[in-house]
Amino acid sequence: MPMISRRTLYLSRYMASGASFQSIGYSFRVAHNTVGKIVHETCLALWNTLSPLCFPQPSKTLWEMKSERFATLWNFPCCVGALDGNHVRIQCPSHAGSLFFNYKHFHSIQLQAVVDADLMFIVIVGEYGRNSDGAAFKTSDFGKALMNKELDLPNPSLIPGPDEEMPYHFVADKAYPLNLNIMRPFDGRNLNNTRRVFNRRLSRARKVVECAFGILSRKWEIFQQPLRVQVDNAETIVKAACALHNFVRARDGEMRPETSTEMDTMRQSAGLVNWEKNNTPGRRPVDAIKARNALAEFFMSEGGRLQWINDLVCV
Template sequence: MKRAEHNVYFATGCNLKALSCYFLRGHTTIREIIARTSVVIWKVLQPTYLPNPTKETWVQSARRYWELWNLPNCVGSIDGKHIRIKRPPKSGSEFINYKGYFSIVLMAVSNADGCSLTSDVGEYGRNSDGRALKESNFGMKLVNSTLDLPDPSPLPGQDTNFPFYFAADEAFPLMCTIMKPYPKRGLTNRKRVFNGRLSRDRKSVECSFGMMSSKFRILHTTIGLNINTVDNIVKAVCLLHNFIKKEEGIFSRPRGKKGNDDDIEVENEEEPYPRLSNQRRATNPAIATREKLCDFFLTVDGSLKGQKRFCV
C-alpha cells in the first residue's frame, strides 16, 4: 500500500481530502505525491509505450486498419476529449467549453486497436477540435509535413498512388492527410456509404477514450489541481492505458475480406443542394482525394457486404 495514493487517485477519482484520511497523510503530501509520480510515469514509460511515431509505426498502423476495418492507407484516427477541471485562477472564459464547464482538451491519435499513437494535452477548452489540432504539436507537424508519414501508395486493386491519411469527424478540417465525412446537407447514396464506412472505421479512437475512462475514473471527475499537474496526469493516464493494453489486452483478429454486395454499384445522383460553406474552404486536392476514396468504397476491392444499408 505504500505510495499507492496515485493509483487510487487515477483509478477512482477520489478527492484529495478522502485520500488524506484513508492513507493518514497530509493533504499537501498527497498532492505532491500525485504530481511527482505523474511526471515519473511519463519519464520512465514513454520511450517504450508511447514513443514518437516513426514511418514504420505509421506503416504498421495502416496495415492493421486494412486488416481489421478494410480502410486502406489509414494510419490513425484523430479526436479530442474534454477533461473537466476546476476553474483556474484569473482564467476568464478561456477554459469554458461549449458544454458549459471548464476543461482542457486531450487531442489523441489512436491506431486500429485503440492504443494511443500520440497525445497532446493542455489546449483551452473553449477551442474546437479543429483549433486544438492546429495548436497542438501533432497538428503543426502534420501541416508542416514533418510527421514522417509513408510515401503515397496505391489503394488495393488500384494503379495510382494515394496518400496516407488520418480519419476524423466533422469538427476537423478536410486535408489530403485528413479524411472527414461529407456534410449532411446534399448527401447522395455514394456519399452516405462513404460517411458510414468512415464513421465505422474511426470508432477506434472513441473506444480508446472509453477504455481510458472506464479504467481511470479520474477522467469522469473534476480535477482540482493546477493546470501543469492536470496535464501530467492526463499524459500519464494515456501512457498507462497503452501499458495495460499492450501487456494484458486482447487484440482482435483480422476477419478477412468481407463479402461484396451483389450489386455494389450505387447511383451517382446529382446533388440536390450546394455544398456547405466549410466544404468550399477545403482545397481542391483534398476534395479530389476524398472523392477518390469514396469511389474506392464502391469497387470490388473496397466494398463491404451490407454497406448499402447506409443508402436511402
C-alpha cells in the first residue's frame, strides 16, 4: 500500500472510530508509536494545506459576505459570526499543574470559535481548559484584536425602523461582554416583549456555533473520549478536524435554514463540553446598550419582525 494511502487510512481510522494507537497498530501490524507519529504528521500536513483555503484572512469584504448570509438565513442584520467556546477532553498533561483542569473536574483544552451562518468555522482559538469563555476570549489574540478595533470590520450600516447606524457585530451568550461589536442577551427574567423577542432572535442566530461544535463532535468519534496525546498533538488534531469540517461543508454547498428539530439534533455534542455560562460582570458601554436597544426595536418593527417568533414569545 502506498505510504500516502497508509497515512490517510491510519488517520481516518483514528479520527472516525476513536480507536487507540495500540488498536490501530495491532490491526496493521505497526508499532503504536509509529501510528501516533503518522497521525500527528498527517494532521499537521492537513492543517498546513487546508488552512489557507478554509480559513481565509478576514477582511471587510469577507465580513460583509458573512453578514449577508446571516441576514438571509437567520434574519439577523449586521451579524458577522457567532462566538462560543467548548472544552475538548484531554489526558492529564505532565507537569501542567492546574492549567488544563477546569471547574467540572476534568482536563481539557478550550476551543474558542467564530462560526458563520453556514456552520463553517471562521476563527478558531485554543486556550487552557481552566479559563472561562470570557477569560479565554479576553486573553486571546482574536479577543484583543476585536476589542482594539483591529478586525477590519465594515463601517456601521443603517437599519430601517429605528433608522440607526448598526455596527457589525458577533452574537454571543452571557459569558461574553456587551460591546459595540458583541451582542449578548438581555439579563433578567421579567423582561418586556421587546427584550424577550431580541433574546430569542439572538439565540436563533447563535445556534450556528453550537451546531458546528455538535457536527464536529458527532463526525469524529475521537472527541467522544479524552485525547490521549500530548497537548501540542491534541491542538494539531483539533485544528485538522476543524479544517476538514470546513472543507466538507464547502463541498456540500450552501446550506438551507434547518428546522428547529434538525438544529437541536446538530447541537448535541456529547464529546465537546459546553455548560451553563456565568454572567460576565462589569459595566456596559452606553453606546453598546444603545445599539442593542435599537436592534431590539428593529425586531419589533414591521420591516424587522418575524411574526412566528413574536407569537411564540410575546405575552
